[in-house]
Amino acid sequence: MQLVKDKEIVNDTWRYVPDDGDFGDGDITVSLARWKSDQQSLLNHKGKVGLRLLPSDGVDGIVDDLENIQLIELEFPDFADGRLFSHAWLLRSRYNFRNEIRAIGHYIPDQVFYLSRVGVNAFLPAKSSDIPFVLTNLNDFTVKYQNSVN
Amino acid sequence: MYQYTETDQTLVDERVAQFKRQTEQYLKGELTEDQFRALRLRNGLYVQTHAPLLRVAGPYGLLNSKQVRKLAYIARHYDKNYCHFTTRQNIQFNWPKLELVPEILAELASVQMHAIQTSGNCMRNTTTDHLAGVCVDEVEDPRPYCEIIRQWTTLHPEFDYLPRKFKIAVSGALHDRAATQFHDIGLHLVENDAGEIGFRVLVGGGLGRTPIIGQVIKPFLEKKHLLSYLEAILRIYNLFGRRDNKYKARIKILVKESGLDHFSDRVEKEWLLLRDANELSAERIAAMKLEFTPPAYERDTANDTSFEEHKATNKAFATWVDHNTAIHKVPGYKAVFLSLKAPDSPPGDMTDTQLDAVADLSDQYSFGEVRVTHRQNLVLADIKQADLFALWQHLDALKLATPNIGTATDMICCPGLDFCSLANAGSIGIAKEINEALDDMDYIHDIGDIKINMSGCMNGCAHQSVGHIGILGVDKKGAEWYQITLGGSSENEAAIGERLGPSVAKDQITKAIVDILDVYIKNRLEDESFLDMVNRVGITPFKEQVYATS
Ligand code: HEM
Ligand code: SF4
Numbered sequence: 006m007q008l009v010k011d012k013e014i015v016n017d018t019w020r021y022v023p024d025d026g027d028f029g030d031g032d033i034t035v036s037l038a039r040w041k042s043d044q045q046s047l048l049n050h051k052g053k054v055g056l057r058l059l060p061s062d063g064v065d066g067i068v069d070d071l072e073n074i075q076l077i078e079l080e081f082p083d084f085a086d087g088r089l090f091s092h093a094w095l096l097r098s099r100y101n102f103r104n105e106i107r108a109i110g111h112y113i114p115d116q117v118f119y120l121s122r123v124g125v126n127a128f129l130p131a132k133s134s135d136i137p138f139v140l141t142n143l144n145d146f147t148v149k150y151q152n153s154v155n
Numbered sequence: 156m157y158q159y160t161e162t163d164q165t166l167v168d169e170r171v172a173q174f175k176r177q178t179e180q181y182l183k184g185e186l187t188e189d190q191f192r193a194l195r196l197r198n199g200l201y202v203q204t205h206a207p208l209l210r211v212a213g214p215y216g217l218l219n220s221k222q223v224r225k226l227a228y229i230a231r232h233y234d235k236n237y238c239h240f241t242t243r244q245n246i247q248f249n250w251p252k253l254e255l256v257p258e259i260l261a262e263l264a265s266v267q268m269h270a271i272q273t274s275g276n277c278m279r280n281t282t283t284d285h286l287a288g289v290c291v292d293e294v295e296d297p298r299p300y301c302e303i304i305r306q307w308t309t310l311h312p313e314f315d316y317l318p319r320k321f322k323i324a325v326s327g328a329l330h331d332r333a334a335t336q337f338h339d340i341g342l343h344l345v346e347n348d349a350g351e352i353g354f355r356v357l358v359g360g361g362l363g364r365t366p367i368i369g370q371v372i373k374p375f376l377e378k379k380h381l382l383s384y385l386e387a388i389l390r391i392y393n394l395f396g397r398r399d400n401k402y403k404a405r406i407k408i409l410v411k412e413s414g415l416d417h418f419s420d421r422v423e424k425e426w427l428l429l430r431d432a433n434e435l436s437a438e439r440i441a442a443m444k445l446e447f448t449p450p451a452y453e454r455d456t457a458n459d460t461s462f463e464e465h466k467a468t469n470k471a472f473a474t475w476v477d478h479n480t481a482i483h484k485v486p487g488y489k490a491v492f493l494s495l496k497a498p499d500s501p502p503g504d505m506t507d508t509q510l511d512a513v514a515d516l517s518d519q520y521s522f523g524e525v526r527v528t529h530r531q532n533l534v535l536a537d538i539k540q541a542d543l544f545a546l547w548q549h550l551d552a553l554k555l556a557t558p559n560i561g562t563a564t565d566m567i568c569c570p571g572l573d574f575c576s577l578a579n580a581g582s583i584g585i586a587k588e589i590n591e592a593l594d595d596m597d598y599i600h601d602i603g604d605i606k607i608n609m610s611g612c613m614n615g616c617a618h619q620s621v622g623h624i625g626i627l628g629v630d631k632k633g634a635e636w637y638q639i640t641l642g643g644s645s646e647n648e649a650a651i652g653e654r655l656g657p658s659v660a661k662d663q664i665t666k667a668i669v670d671i672l673d674v675y676i677k678n679r680l681e682d683e684s685f686l687d688m689v690n691r692v693g694i695t696p697f698k699e700q701v702y703a704t705s
Contacts, residue, residue: 063394085316146170148166
């Protein structure tokens with residue numbers, strides 16, 4: 006599968022492991038619950054480890070873990086759930102998370118400009134046919150009124 | 156008045172281009188109903204009973220003559236020759252064609268206007284006192300701060316998908332004319348003991364289904380912390396506001412359910428982390444103040460004698476001056492209200508011809524500036540007393556001089572069943588009926604100050620819960636009924652009206668209102684206003700009269 010990362014189309018090298026699934030090899034992401042319950046084995050995992058966060062998960066509970074996390078996926082259950090915008094902002098501005106933050110799930114390409122401003126740098130759209138829209142819409146505005154991450 | 160910089164202009168132009176693309180994608184089926192809905196709402200576009208409705212932002216109620224002419228042009232070319240002024244100082248068009256809305260937005264952008272964030276679950280148009288900068292009870296002119304807030308709220312990347320809509324109002328005067336106690340955030344410019352001016356911050360007020368009076372969360376906030384404090388409140392609301400039930404999603408419910416103490420602890424903690432890195436500089440404030448410097452008032456205007464002469468000889472003029480003008484901080488000037496409540500036209504509506512004429516009058520008499528009030532009238536804020544007579548004659552010819560500002564026929568009224576798909580009952584028709592029943596101006600002036608607000612359903616667009624008399628349309632087995640409340644107020648003595656009793660049928664509502672006014676006339680003390688009397692005697696005498704006869 007392809008996604009947009011730092012304004013380029015790239016191949017996805019990550020795999021999400023469901024809560025009852027085996028880690029296997031390679032770069033994997035897991036839910037917050039799995040991260041909390043299997044942290045030791047995840048730290049020993051050969052390959053990178055990422056976290057998939059829902060709006061209700063929040064980010065305050067993972068602040069101390071961030072140095073061991075290579076990717077955070079923010080999963081939109083619904084495009085109107087704006088909490089993830091604050092989560093991205095907190096991760097970048099307050100907790101200095103420097104690795105990839107990726108928007109996944111049911112957001113719309115019309116939101117990517119705002120998402121990039123709050124610190125999301127990778128976009129896996131729900132439909133792969135939306136990739137061109139993501140690329141275009143990242144440039145919706147050349148001006149801004151407020152400080153944010155970008 | 157604030158003029159767009161290149162950045163401002165680029166931003167609205169790019170927004171128009173973005174919405175044009177979104178509309179095209181929707182029409183091609185590339186955006187779903189739900190997706191396009193969220194996007195169009197953030198551009199002021201509702202779709203309801205008969206046609207889309209486009210709500211245009213009147214930035215803190217301030218318009219210049221060029222903008223007013225543009226509104227006239229849009230009314231003429233894209234609508235049915237009229238527009239509607241709302242209680243949040245905005246402008247609505249009732250009949251635009253969806254596919255032409257991007258074009259209308261481009262027209263607006265050409266005169267430094269937009270419809271950004273005038274609906275949807277985002278930060279809305281900031282409102283203020285319609286007498287800002289000219290009233291005599293002002294601590295400081297609120298408009299520079301309104302513009303700073305306008306910019307901060309516009310396209311804020313983090314807070315565009317809030318649990319629910321979010322409204323901010325700012326007042327700089329001792330008397331609150333901006334209903335700040337009924338906003339998600341209310342800001343009052345106040346002076347502290349050390350003589351410094353800052354903001355008293357209120358949070359969690361609102362009207363709608365659950366009217367709640369805002370509570371003070373910060374008695375004194377230094378100006379330099381304005382934006383960091385707003386950011387802290389918005390972040391806490393965005394993270395913790397309820398998203399499971401849209402009727403419980405406003406910040407007022409979050410504040411109520413978590414308790415003010417707990418809520419303000421959270422905000423305070425968040426704020427302390429932001430505060431020092433996000434100060435509003437004294438230079439930025441000073442520069443913004445320069446955008447709102449007073450116009451070039453003439454000096455000797457108070458020496459004019461013609462004004463008093465006209466008043467002495469023309470009773471109609473004198474009555475109009477009494478009711479439709481307000482005292483101005485510069486001697487010899489007055490602020491003039493244009494009544495959009497003529498008996499035979501829907502409250503708040505204006506035709507293209509009237510708009511064009513008002514634009515001309517503002518150029519001729521009032522430094523080319525027009526303001527929208529939150530009771531759906533207009534203000535020309537800087538009129539020389541020597542010009543009042545001529546202006547009155549023009550306004551009278553335009554049917555904009557009904558001397559009823561602040562009286563029983565200066566009603567706030569929502570579109571109701573005539574235009575709104577959510578309505579339980581009509582409101583424009585009832586307003587007309589009440590107007591006809593109260594067709595004696597002397598009687599209306601004898602009743603004096605009274606605010607009658609009427610909404611067609613409990614969303615409360617016309618603020619019925621804070622009307623001195625509130626009228627709310629309810630549905631009873633498919634028939635239109637009306638519930639009456641008494642004693643509400645959105646001003647300093649903020650209060651939510653008390654229910655009079657069971658709702659009354661459509662053919663009884665006008666009579667009930669007339670009865671209520673009669674009880675007041677018969678029982679008031681000398682100089683006692685309607686609201687004061689309700690507060691003194693309670694609702695019982697009114698109740699007895701209304702239900703005895705119906
Ligand atoms: C005909 C189209 C209209 C529709 C469909 C509509 C819809 C709504 C809805 C659903 C609400 C409730 C929102 C909530 O409680 O969270 C609301 C509130 C409101 N509307 Fe409207 N409205 C319309 C016209 C108007 C007009 C013409 C005005 C101004 C005169 C107006 C001003 C307001 C205000 C001030 C509120 C309440 C503010 C508050 O809750 O604090 N609306 N409207
Ligand atoms: S109060 Fe109800 S009927 Fe009136 S405009 Fe608002 S939503 Fe429509």
